[in-house]
Amino acid sequence: MDKFARLDAAGVVQEVCDAHALATHEPKLAATFVACPDEVVPLSTFIDGAWTIYTPPAAPVSPATLPLLTPMTLYMAFTPAERIAIKTSEDPMVKEFWDMYQLSVKLGTQTDPNLVSVREALAYLAAPANPGPGGGILGSPERVAQIMAGIPQ
């Protein structure tokens, strides 16, 4: 080992240095450093003779951005049975989804599958048929992912 750690009163590593740097420190301060394994980093602990290596929390992984869906791509991502079920549904949530789709056709705009509102609408279509009247149009949660990716059926 040629790595050394300076600890606070609670045994938490404040800094680490190598033997060359330690040799330049004045003796009283140098005596407060203890030899440590190479993997020790600040915030690791040395308590009752045992090292616990600090592991930084993993950075949140942002979901991959899905490409925009043209009106035709979105339409073809549903099966014929799903499209019929959506068009004939009396559920306000499903009717709203269909209205939104028709508006995108009318305006010639693309649908962003990354929007929370789109994700929630598709999740609603995949919800169990009982108790909601609109649920059950999509057979499984996997269909949501397929539609958001614009995979034609």
Added chain:
Amino acid sequence: MTYLSSLVTGLAGPGLSTVQGNGAMKASIVLFDSRPGTRNFVPTVTGKYRRAVVGAGSNGGGGYEEDVATLTAGVSYPYTVGAAGVPGTSAGGTSSFNSVISATGGASSATGGVGSGGLVSSSGGVGSAGSGGASGHRFGNGGKGCPSATGGGGGWSQDGSVCVGGNAGVDGFGLGLVPGLGGVAIITTANAATPGSPGGYGAGGGATVSASVSTPAGIGGGSGTGSGACAGIGGGTASTSPGVAGNGCVIVELIG
């Protein structure tokens, strides 16, 4: 605190400023190193030298230590410059010279570093969520950072206040530079801010209220809150919305 001037003749102490006012360090400064790492200083002239070390900043400012010794031409004297820490994660690194003097870095949360082994010791200023503390210096402890969410960083002789960095007041590292005023960031519109004045030598950086923009601190100063926050050598930075803390440094001056 013991002042070096009371122990060694020929050195400026409190009230005996050596500042030149021309923006340049004294020619007697033969080493000013703020790059982290361990290296050697090899004097070209045998003589009496002032040696000073400043611990690196994190949230708290780095400590300061200074002494005087005779160094021999051609001999290698090892020294270490501490690397800046990260508030909430790591303390600033210790700076040392030749196993004689050391100054620890500021802690990752609040506490300033301390000096040891020499003739003059001082502590870095306390940092807070809103800003960082200044480094210690040859005339005293560094100023505290302002705890406000829009706090200014500490200066050598003055704590930071809301939006404004603390002033230096003294030539804290004995470089011969003019002590600076605390930085202020100026709001120009309702939704945008432009940097105003940065902190001068030994002074803290400023911050703005609405956009949390900071101005950089000068050498030794702590930084304020917000984007652009950059502490000077040995200065700390805010623990929330932090910028960049300052590395430590080693100073060697030929004095006789």
